[in-house]
Amino acid sequence: xxxxxxxxxxxxxxxxxxxxxxxxxxxxxxxxxxYRQTMMRGLELLIYFNNNVPIDDxxxxxxxxxxxxPNASFSTLKIQPSEPxxxxxxxxxxxxxxxxGYTFGSGTRLTVV
Amino acid sequence: DAKTTQPPSMDCAEGRAANLxxxxxxxxxxxxxxxxxxxxxxxxxxxxxxxxxNETNEMASLIITEDRKSSTLILPHATLRxxxxxxxxxxxxxxxxxxxxxxxxxxxxxx
Numbered sequence: 001x002x003x004x005x006x007x008x009x010x011x012x013x014x015x016x017x018x019x020x021x022x023x024x025x026x027x028x029x030x031x032x033x034x035y036r037q038t039m040m041r042g043l044e045l046l047i048y049f050n051n052n053v054p055i056d057d058x059x060x061x062x063x064x065x066x067x068x069x070p071n072a073s074f075s076t077l078k079i080q081p082s083e084p085x086x087x088x089x090x091x092x093x094x095x096x097x098x099x100x101g102y103t104f105g106s107g108t109r110l111t112v113v
Numbered sequence: 114d115a116k117t118t119q120p121p122s123m124d125c126a127e128g129r130a131a132n133l134x135x136x137x138x139x140x141x142x143x144x145x146x147x148x149x150x151x152x153x154x155x156x157x158x159x160x161x162x163x164x165x166x167n168e169t170n171e172m173a174s175l176i177i178t179e180d181r182k183s184s185t186l187i188l189p190h191a192t193l194r195x196x197x198x199x200x201x202x203x204x205x206x207x208x209x210x211x212x213x214x215x216x217x218x219x220x221x222x223x224x
Contacts, residue, residue: 004156033212043157043214055209091156098209101147101159 004105006092012111018080021108024073025094033102034067034077035091043091049075050098082112117201117215124221131188133218135201138182144205146177147212148186150197157200157214160186164206191222 005024013019025032033048047057052069060067064083069075079086089109093102118136125131137146147162161168161175163184168175174187188195200217204210 035214042216045211045213048211050209056211093156099207101162102149102157102212104156104158107156 004092004094004103006090006105006108008108009106010109010111012113013082015083015112016081017112018078019082019086019110019112021077021090021092021110023075023077023092023105025075025092026103027073029094029096029103030072031095031098032069032075033093033095034075035093035104036088037091037107038088046077048098079110082110084112086110087112117203119199119201119215119218121216122219122221124223125191127193127222127224128190131191131195131220131222133186133188133199133201133220134183135185136183137201137203140181140203141205144203146175146181146184147202147204148173148175149200149202149214150195151200151217152194152197160199191220193222193224196220196222 007022030051034046035043036046037043044059046059047067048055049069065079067077089107091104091107093104095102145162145164148160149157150160151157160172161170163175163177165177177184198217198219200214
C-alpha cells in the first residue's frame with residue numbers, strides 16, 4: 001500500500017494567488033481529514049469527510065478555504081486568495097471507520113510570499 | 114474530550130526503555146487514550162490506543178492506571194530513530210469524534 005499520497009510536497013506562491021492541495025487516501029478508508037501545522041498553533045483539524053461527505057468544517061479558518069472530496073480516492077483543499085499567514089504544513093490523513101488509527105500523508109509545505 | 118498533560122521533553126539512552134508519561138485526570142468512561150508520534154518533517158504516525166486494559170503491539174506498550182487518570186507509553190528498546198514528538202490524546206469512542214493534538218512530549222534518544 002502506497003499510503004496517503006499528497007501533492008505537491010512543496011508549494012511557493014505569491015499572496016493573492018489560488019492554491020490547491022491534493023490528497024489520495026488509502027483505498028478502502030472511509031474517513032479523510034485535513035490538518036494544518038504551524039509552530040504557533042501546532043496541529044489543527046480543518047475539516048473531515050465521511051464517505052465523501054463533509055462532516056465537520058468548523059476548523060476551516062475562513063471563507064478563503066474550501067475542501068472537496070468528489071470521490072473516494074481524491075480530495076482537494078483550496079485557498080483563494082492565499083495570504084502569508086496561510087504558510088504552514090498541510091497534512092491529509094485517512095482512517096477506516098474514523099475510530100482506528102489515522103494514516104497521515106507526508107504533508108504539503110506551503111509558503112505564501 | 115478530556116485534556117492531557119505531558120512534560121515538554123525527556124531523553125533516554127539508546128537501547129534502554131523509554132517511558133513516556135501522560136496525565137488525563139478528567140477522562141470519562143467512554144474516552145480512549147491514543148498515542149501518536151511525529152518524526153521531524155514527517156506526518157504523525159499512529160502508535161497505539163487503549164480504553165482501560167494494557168495494550169501491546171510491535172511498536173510499543175500502553176499502560177493505563179486502574180483509575181484511568183494517567184498512562185505510560187513504553188518503547189522497550191529505544192533507538193535513535195525513535196527521536197520524535199509523542200502526542201497523548203484522549204478522545205471519545207465513536208467514528209465522529211475528533212482527534213485533537215496538543216503540544217506533545219519531545220523524546221530525544223541519545224547514543
